[in-house]
Amino acid sequence: MNQFESLSRRAIQAPESGIVAVVNHGRLKAGLIPLWAGEGDEKTPDFIARPAAEALLAGETFYTWQRGIPELRQALADYHGRLFGRQLPLDAFCVTGSGMQAIKIAIEAVVNPGDEVIQITPAWPNFAAALGMSGGISVAAPLDYVEGSWSLDPDRLAAAITPKTRAIFFNSPSNPTGWTATPEDLTAVLELARKHGLWIIADEIYTRFFYAGGRAPSFMDIMDEDDRIIFVNTFSKNWSMTGWRVGWIVAPPSIIQVLENSVQYQTSGVPQFMQKGALAALEYGDAYLETQITKASAARDLFCDALTGTNRVVTQKPDGAFYAFFRIDGISDTKAAAIDIVDRVGVGLAPGTAFDKGGETFFRACFLRRLDHIEDAAGRLADYISSL
Ligand SMILES: Cc1ncc(COP(=O)(O)O)c(C=O)c1O
Incomplete structure (x- = not known):
């Protein structure tokens, strides 16, 4: 060998x-x-880069909060309050080293080896690959396509559920198709998840890039406190920060410690000086x-x-x-x-x-x-x- x-x-x-x-x-x-x-x-932009550079020079170079500095989690809570009209507690947030790492942490939290996760396709490839590395199996539920237009058939999604299904990875607005779930689509998916006891890993990172105006419909609009939803998100796209590798998770406070443990054993947290840049993005980046x-x-x-x-x-x-x-x-x-x-x-x-x-x-x-x-x-x- x-x-x-x-x-x-x-x-x-x-x-x-x-x-x-x-x-x-x-x-x-x-x-x-x-x-x-x-x-x-x-x-x-400089208004984000400068506070990070200053914090770096000022010596904010030590180990820091695994789940993110409190100021940043507060700013995330405020951002979500502004955007979704939902006031979430600080312990619903966990800062991560990118949206990709948020996805990896969500997978590790809910998937046992051999479990299936359904995802809408065509899809950004990284979810299925990361799932495979954790021993999970990705099951495709293709969108319908007619004359340039994509749509979701909730029955097709339902038909993909088996006794091994643990979760639905749901990316809307979608990379690569741009398809965006309607409120009715989201309700149908949430009902399926509730009925079958599935987790939803909600990837709504493009929610602000919604061309009908405002933001895209979100599970935040319809969820209850006891729903099993992990939102993965990132600073990458909204604020031209792809190279920073900073993201965040919103999840039920009852599981945040488990997610934080996962941060601990992967990167042990996002550098504090970068969190200062992320904070500026939320505070001044609208x-x-x-x-x-x-x-x-x-x-x-x-x-x-x-x-x-x-x-x-x-x-x-x-x-x-x-x-x-x-x-x-x-x-x-x-x-x-x-x-x-x-x-x-x-x-x-x-x-x-x-x-x-x-x-x-x-x-x-x-x-x-x-x-x-x-x-x-x-x-x-x-x-x-x-x-x-
Ligand atoms: C749908 C989707 N989710 C998550 C990510 C991850 O973003 P990042 O790891 O840059 O934060 C991307 C990046 O392209 C994406 O398209």
């Missing part, structure tokens, strides 16, 4: 990201417009976030209109998140095509093969960028499409 073969089965089986092969191919290409990753093009939503909304219109204008793409403007998810007539091997698109017109797209059942023949493009770049990228794609 060589070194590789003697690793654990779970480690070996964890898949490489389906986007990475395309990124590695195109990363160094001059003039490339990268729309493949789930992030915007702006660095973190206006900045509005600029991001306005920017995303204009980019969405520009990009989607340009694609549909080719008459070779059928897509509808997504209701939420900041991705266009579209098919190009005549292309079925999206991984090979994504590489070809990099080579020929210098646009970086994520191939749909990365996004689980139902997404294979699509491409995903993140449009949270300067409008001139989005216009340029859409024009290059139109040229590519007309050359086919």
